[in-house]
Amino acid sequence: MKTLQDFKQSFNSAQPEASLTAQLKSxxxxxxxxxxxxxxQVDHLTDRESAWVHAYLHRKEGDIGNADYWYSRAGQKRPNISLNEEWEQLVVNFL
Incomplete structure (x- = not known):
């Protein structure tokens, strides 16, 4: 998978491609x-990349305190963009 469009098209599958990283599977x-x-997919992982995805997921959940903790662990700041924009940025970053 090379593009965001390819990634989105893979939603037609029942499972993610086995070759995807934990971050992309998440x-x-x-x-x-x-x-x-x-x-x-990322809850048990401690690396910065997984922490970034973890932060996004808690932001989406509405648990901002927990999200900010994970953004800090990832060396990131909570972005002031829509959840959809952040999701796309994360996918592009990890592709």
Missing amino acids: LWYDGKGDWQQAHA
Whole structure:
């Protein structure tokens, strides 16, 4: 997968591609509307990239305090953009 469009088209599949990173699998499940499965992909990981996705997921959930903790762990600041824009930025970053 090379583009955001390719990534979105993969939503037609029942499962994410096995070759995707944990971060992209998380964003894939979130894009398909499965927040719980998206969270499960990164909840146990401690690297900065996973923390960034984790932060986004908690922002989406509405738990801003928890989101800000994870943004800090990721070395990021909570963005002042829509959730959809952040999701797309994350996907493009990790592709």
